[in-house]
Amino acid sequence: MTALLNRRQLLAAGATLLAGNSPTRAHDGTVHVVIEKLAFLPADIEVKAGQIIEWTNKDAFAHTATVKSSWEVLIPPKEVATHVAAAGDSVDYYCRFHPNMKGKITVLV
Amino acid sequence: MKTVIAVLGATCLSLAAQVASAADKPTDPQIAHIAYSAGVIDVEAAKLALSKTQNPAVKAFAESMQKDHTTVNEMALKLAKKLNVTPENNTTSQALTDAADEKRAELAKLDGVTFDKAYIASEIAYHKQVNDALATLLIPSAENGDLKRLLETGLKLFQGHQQHAEHVAADLK
Numbered sequence: 001m002t003a004l005l006n007r008r009q010l011l012a013a014g015a016t017l018l019a020g021n022s023p024t025r026a027h028d029g030t031v032h033v034v035i036e037k038l039a040f041l042p043a044d045i046e047v048k049a050g051q052i053i054e055w056t057n058k059d060a061f062a063h064t065a066t067v068k069s070s071w072e073v074l075i076p077p078k079e080v081a082t083h084v085a086a087a088g089d090s091v092d093y094y095c096r097f098h099p100n101m102k103g104k105i106t107v108l109v
Numbered sequence: 110m111k112t113v114i115a116v117l118g119a120t121c122l123s124l125a126a127q128v129a130s131a132a133d134k135p136t137d138p139q140i141a142h143i144a145y146s147a148g149v150i151d152v153e154a155a156k157l158a159l160s161k162t163q164n165p166a167v168k169a170f171a172e173s174m175q176k177d178h179t180t181v182n183e184m185a186l187k188l189a190k191k192l193n194v195t196p197e198n199n200t201t202s203q204a205l206t207d208a209a210d211e212k213r214a215e216l217a218k219l220d221g222v223t224f225d226k227a228y229i230a231s232e233i234a235y236h237k238q239v240n241d242a243l244a245t246l247l248i249p250s251a252e253n254g255d256l257k258r259l260l261e262t263g264l265k266l267f268q269g270h271q272q273h274a275e276h277v278a279a280d281l282k
């Protein structure tokens with residue numbers, strides 16, 4: 001139950017951060033990216049190594065977060081998927097199914 | 110409606126020159142039918158590809174086409190129902206479908222890598238054509254706001270498909 005509440009609080013915090021224009025900054029654990037109408041929102045995020053990046057897909061289409069020649073996360077329609085940021089994850093990523101969807105991750109040192 | 114046929118039939122022609130008078134503008138029921146037909150065509154092409162290809166990237170592309178276009182068409186039907194609009198068959202839809210039938214018959218004769226390359230090349234050309242029509246004619250002509258928004262999402266989606274196909278084509282070389 002505690003875990004659930006914490007998770008909800010995290011989501012609320014993520015939503016608040018999403019409202020700003022600056023890149024979403026790393027906070028206590030998870031950095032949230034919403035996918036809506038074929039766009040990553042926000043497109044640019046800042047994380048610390050070890051933090052979780054969580055994509056929430058609000059579209060009816062499957063998307064991916066793909067780093068060329070590296071990792072890929074599949075994000076099914078109306079679902080959530082995560083990736084734990086590694087030290088070397090300052091990368092540009094895109095959706096393999098719709099490469100016009102682009103995002104950027106910066107790992108803070 | 111002549112304009113629409115020209116736009117969809119001959120991509121190399123200047124589109125600006127094609128969008129002539131307001132009298133040629135398709136109506137919302139016609140736009141809905143054209144967009145829906147365009148989706149059905151790509152689902153049919155995907156089914157053919159899935160029955161033929163052995164290439165994982167081509168298979169993934171075709172599966173994505175089948176899913177995405179089916180989903181958009183479901184959204185379109187739902188919207189048409191909500192707006193109480195009956196999609197209206199028209200010469201543009203018919204021309205699109207006839208050209209697609211011909212293309213599919215041509216592709217059906219091919220196999221292996223030859224098929225993969227021809228299918229992906231055809232998908233690039235097809236999405237380019239539909240995207241041009243959406244951007245220069247169908248979206249500007251749509252009267253209803255909901256229909257216009259759905260077409261705009263469709264355009265973003267199909268632009269993504271075009272780029273996906275271009276990536277697959279580059280890897281097939």
Ligand SMILES: [Cu+2]
Binds near residue numbers: 063095097098269
């Ligand atoms: Cu995508």
